[in-house]
Amino acid sequence: MDTILKVDQIEKYYGNNSSLTKAIDNISFEVEKQEFIAIMGASGSGKTTLLNVISTIDKVTSGKIYVGGNDITKLKGNNLNKFRREELGFIFQDFNLLDTLTAYENIALALAIQNIKTNEIEKRIKKIATDLNINDTLDKYPYQLSGGQKQRVASARAIITNPKLILADEPTGALDSKSSKMLLESFLQLNQKMEATILMVTHDAFTASYAKRVIFIKDGKIFKEIYKGNDTRKEFFDKIIDVVTLIGGSLNDAL
Amino acid sequence: MMLCKISLKNIKKSIKDYAIYFFTLILGVAIFYIFNALDSQTIMMNVSSYSQKLIELGIQMLSTVSIFVSFILGALIIYASRFLMKRRNKEFAIYLLLGMSKRKISMILFLETLFIGILSLIIGISVGIVLSQLMSILIANMFEANLDKFTFVFSYKACIKSVIYFCLMYAIVMFFNTFSVNKCKLIDLLNATKKSEKIKLKNPYICIIIFIISSVVLARAYYLVTAGYNQLQEPKDILLVIFMGIISTFSIFYSLSGLVLRIAMSIKKFYYKKLNCFTLRQFSNKINTTVVSTSIICLMLFITITLLSTCLTMKDSMNANLNMLSPADIFLTSTMNMEKDYNTYKNKGYNDNQIKNSSLGVFDTLEVFDFNLHQYLKEYVEINNYRTSQLTMNHTLGSKLEEIRKNFPFLNYDTPEIIMKISDYNKVANLYKINQYNLKDDEYIIVSDFKSMIEVRNIA
């Protein structure tokens, strides 16, 4: 299978010599096309930092990150814009929808930036709205939506451009279990129907059990990886819990 | 298309949030227009040529001050646009992450600033045009002009000047905006929204002290420019008062905002129930913009009042001067004996005929034109003044010349003194009913009326 993402010995340090934080300490892994990966770890273990450097929001201190063969740590100017525009979909923990635009316009924004024609935009939004079950919310403003609805709108914005790589930072962090389930089901659909590759950071073992592989991070290093294989979701969930107990400490408080 | 829509939507929201900022802008533009339009407003008036001079002086002053106003406005615009931009860090972060180029983001900002600018410029000038009509009535009253000729006046010059200055200011703002968009990093934009802005609480005692002191200072400044305006004689005093006004206005609003925030926070119920921390932060942000905008509004009003009262002072003192300096109703002069220095006077613009007739005195000249003085005037005198380059101020100031030169560097010391026979002086003194003098041979007196000239002469 094709490798879509290759993270090669990256490091990210914060601060100066006197108070140096190694947020990422030599992490390497590869992600194949149409994989669904969850990243777990205690608070402060470096999950957000990892996602930020992959999404070009932040820069690595050393190491390389390849997306579809291109080193994205070296991207600049228009190539960087093009990468963000066409190959990347980012879902924030706190949605980051624009309050001044309706749900429809928020989703359309991603396509409008790509200079896609209005009727094409309408067609695509209709389709994705049906998939994510947000047809009724399209004409509403973010403040009129529930957390789950907002997260689904934000997800629609991230995936409507058919990006190679979808990055999600704690997408279920602000949702109740019912909304979480709904969102995760739509992730599964994206993953299977639209062949999206998903990399998702989470605190929550239940959320992680939807993935095909879980990467555990501790103190900026990869601690353990487990694959779902042919397990049922329940069996996979139990395995995840085992590792969480093994790591111990602060991850427990998230359960 | 999309970009336009985004910026228009954002403006719609901003107008609600920053009504006071727009109001300040509009008022500023209006005042700027009024100051510069007075020129053509007063041209229509039928005032004595003397008042005309006075008004011209005032107008010059106003257009100088209007530059000052435009500086204040420029500062406000830059402050406000930076503030508006800070609130939108999240928005720009999203644009960037969705792959919009920084150039396009600058473009959105540009469109917005342009739209806001044009809107406030149009409204401001309209308000200015209306208010300047009122202003000309006021000025007309002040200078006892006759208002028969009053018409609605629109000053192209002032309008164009306002537009140019405004465009200049906005060009600077846009430059700033583009610069800061190019500088910003995605990670900082994202973090800026998460980092809760610290609410700086000011020390309440210091606030109260500042408030009291600046209230007193401001009250004094307002007193000086209104009731006590005739104390303001020198440009130095006026500047001092304006300075007092600026500092105290800002400090009052500064300390007041600190106190209001304190009070809002100390009412615990209010703090926890009605306002959570987030809205309190918004509240404090809003207070800060309101402080700056209100201060600037007050300041502009203050400056306007100051200028009006300065005009009044000027008018009063000029009128006083007028009565003192030329107590007679009519004052005719004619230059005589120009034939001797034909070339000098030719250069000064006299024509040949004037020079040829210049051996005649005022009376004789009037007779040439068949004008009979006796018919119109009750009392009159004719006197002769002489000037010679052999007697200038250099000579009359005598040994004190160097000292005076140091203190009054702007005087022209080569000005020929005006010499008058004592008998002629007494003729005039008789007419004005003031002291007459007797002089022996070899004696002279110096007569002087401008205040500063008297100073100079007394030193000598």
Ligand SMILES: Nc1ncnc2c1ncn2[C@@H]1O[C@H](COP(=O)(O)OP(=O)(O)OP(=O)(O)O)[C@@H](O)[C@H]1O
């Ligand atoms: N801007 C920064 N400056 C300095 N240190 C930082 C910065 N951002 C993160 N860190 C440090 O880097 C480490 C990893 O942070 P990161 O945000 O990646 O953790 P996380 O795994 O996402 O935690 P959480 O689950 O709480 O979100 C932490 O020790 C944090 O203190």
Ligand SMILES: [Mg+2]
């Ligand atoms: Mg995090």
